[in-house]
Amino acid sequence: MAFCTKCGAEHQAKFCPKCGQPVSGKQDQEPKQSEKTTKHKEKTAKPKGNPLKKWLVAMLLILIAGGVGGYVYAGKYFSYERAVDQLVSAIEEENADQIRSMAESGVAESITEEGMAYFMAIMHEQERLDAFRVDMLANLSGEQADVSDYPAVLEQSGSVWGIFDDYALKFESYTIEIRHVVPDNGVTVHYNGDEVGVFEDGNNRLTIERIFPAGDFITIDYAGGYGEAEEQIAVEELGDLFTDRLLSYTWDFEGxxxxxxxxxxxxxxxxxxxxxxxxxxxxxxxxxxxxxxxxxxxxxxxxxxxxxxxxxxxxxxxxxxxxxxxDEETVEKIEAEDLFSSINQHVTDWVDAYRDQDPGKFSMLTNDFAETYLTRTRGNFDEQRSQGWRYQGYADRVDYDIASVRILNDQADHLEVSIDVRLNFQSSFYAVGTDPSNTPLTRSTSEWTYYLLYDTDRDLWLLDGQEELDNWRPEDEYRYEL
Known part of the structure; x- marks a missing residue:
């Protein structure tokens, strides 16, 4: 294989098919680069770069792009919209654990399981829950919606990493007012089994502050002079926990x-x-x-x-x-006519006894009183005989003061009463041996308190004592004509 000495093209012909240079002599086996070609290559060749620098630049671009995207994502994750949706979903799904995790610190532990169930129940109504979502979003966006009726509200509670807002469920505080009307000390109040107060020294009002008290119970007990009593009340029975923040109860145990x-x-x-x-x-x-x-x-x-x-x-x-x-027997015995009859008979006996100077005429005396009374009467008779006087006349009326009657003993076997009487006589004393008709009768009275004892054997009243009255001032006078 031959190469053109001018342009370096490879060929086997006598003339270079590319530039037309005739082949002369021995051809070089390797092509020679022209000065022009060499210079061109030197001019267009790129210098070699640093691989580490290129990697750092690429990573920086990736981090910048990822950071912007991450910030946007985190902003949505920690947004109040997501917090509201999360809370509403937890209520809809009755997820008590999720609700507790969203509650402000230290509050979730104070709400009983019954209380949390009650909260979800009263919030679960669809119309109420929809209104809750709208009001929470509006309030957190700065529109200041009225959320005072809700038993719990979502509020901004701090920040995450100092960048994003954090939100917590704040349960409203309730005031529970307990009163009582027991006119005595010794009323004790227990809240969920723990003693919270004792009413003493005339105090009859106790105030308890609690966070959403549904499921809680109050026990009031008393032990004192007015007896013993206890009552237990469920707090949610004291009002509407959705709207009422003041719950009151008056214990009406008076004794x-x-x-x-x-x-x-x-x-x-x-x-x-x-x-x-x-x-x-x-x-x-x-x-x-x-x-x-x-x-x-x-x-x-x-x-x-x-x-x-x-x-x-x-x-x-x-x-x-x-x-x-x-004692009905006692009631039946204390009858006016029975008393009057015995006293009237005694007055009649007295007239007969003094006229005949015979103590044996007295028939209405108890044995105990007869001994004293008859001894005195015999003495009177002896004095009359020694002076030569005799009695004549009669008793025409006995006045009774009904208001003076006193029951001294109401036992059936020893029934005793007293009564004030005034005796009215037409009488006189004449000398023995003279004509009685020559001595006119004159009116005289004597006032006495008679004591009478009921004789169960004879079934009548007997005179058991007497005292002379200084004044006769009857309040309810009854006159009995003899």
């Missing part, structure tokens, strides 16, 4: 009450022996009862003369019903 009845419908109540003026009638309720102050109760009724009083009944916290019983 224990007792039911009282009596076997007489015209009876009234006595407490510790004191009349209250409260009519028992067919039945009554008394309270609140302070068992430290009330020892016993009784019933009383206005009889024909005095108050009839029932048996005592001790009052204690274990009993709520009491029946007060009058």
């Amino acid at each position: 224990s009450y007792i039911d009282i009845s009596a076997n007489r419908s015209d009876s009234y109540l006595m407490v510790n022996g004191e009349e209250t003026g409260d009519a028992i009638g067919s039945g009554m309720t008394l309270g609140p009862i302070n068992f430290n102050e009330i020892e016993f109760i009784q019933a009383y009724t206005e009889g024909q003369f005095d108050r009839l009083i029932s048996e005592e009944k001790a009052v204690n916290p274990d009993d709520s019903r009491y029946e007060l019983v009058f």
